[in-house]
Amino acid sequence: MGSTGMVPELFLDLYSAPCRAICIFTRKNSIPFEMHPVELAQGEHLKPEFLKMNPLGKVLALRDGDFLVAESVAILLYLSHKCQTEAHWYPPELQAHTRVDEYLAWQYTAIQLPATNVYLSQSLLPHFSRQPVDAVQLEQLLGKLMPALQHLDQEVLAARPFLATEQVSLADLMAFTELMQPTAVGCDLF
Numbered sequence: 001m002g003s004t005g006m007v008p009e010l011f012l013d014l015y016s017a018p019c020r021a022i023c024i025f026t027r028k029n030s031i032p033f034e035m036h037p038v039e040l041a042q043g044e045h046l047k048p049e050f051l052k053m054n055p056l057g058k059v060l061a062l063r064d065g066d067f068l069v070a071e072s073v074a075i076l077l078y079l080s081h082k083c084q085t086e087a088h089w090y091p092p093e094l095q096a097h098t099r100v101d102e103y104l105a106w107q108y109t110a111i112q113l114p115a116t117n118v119y120l121s122q123s124l125l126p127h128f129s130r131q132p133v134d135a136v137q138l139e140q141l142l143g144k145l146m147p148a149l150q151h152l153d154q155e156v157l158a159a160r161p162f163l164a165t166e167q168v169s170l171a172d173l174m175a176f177t178e179l180m181q182p183t184a185v186g187c188d189l190f
Contacts, residue, residue: 010060017180019060022076025089038059114144117141118142119184122187163175
C-alpha cells in the first residue's frame with residue numbers, strides 16, 4: 001500500500017454507496033487519484049495493512065502523502081477544499097454550505113442506514129443465505145426509509161430544486177448513490 005506521493009490514494013469498494021459517491025465526485029471534477037480496491041466481502045478492510053490507515057476498519061480511506069482521512073463525508077469535504085472544485089458542490093456562503101452540512105449529518109441515519117438495509121435484504125442476504133426475500137422484513141425496512149424520503153419530497157424538494165441549495169451539491173451526490181442501491185434491486189422508492 002505504498003504511496004506514489006503524486007496523487008491522493010483512495011481505498012474503496014464500489015459496492016459501497018459512499019465509495020461510489022467519492023469515485024463519481026473525483027471523476028466529475030477531474031481529480032486525479034490512485035484507486036486501491038478493498039473487497040469488503042473478502043474482509044480486506046480488517047487486514048493489518050488497511051487497519052494502519054483506518055483503525056476503525058471501515059472502507060473508505062484516503063491517503064494524501066502522509067495525511068490519512070477516513071469517512072466519506074470528510075473525504076468529500078477534504079477533496080472539495082483541496083482541489084477547489086466548483087462552488088456548487090460545497091458553496092462558500094455560510095448558510096448554503098450549512099444546508100449541505102445539515103443534509104450530510106442527517107443522511108447517515110435517515111437515508112444511508114435504512115437504504116443499505118433495504119438493499120442488503122433484497123440482494124446480498126438472499127444470495128448468501130440461499131433463502132427467498134423476506135417480504136415482511138422488507139416492508140419493515142422500507143417503513144424506516146420512507147418517512148425520510150417523504151420529508152425530502154414533500155418539504156425539502158418542494159422548496160428548491162436540489163436537496164441543499166439551488167444547484168447540485170455534495171448532498172445530492174450522497175443521496176443519489178445511497179438511493180440507487182435499493183432502486184437497483186427493484187424497490188419502488190419514488
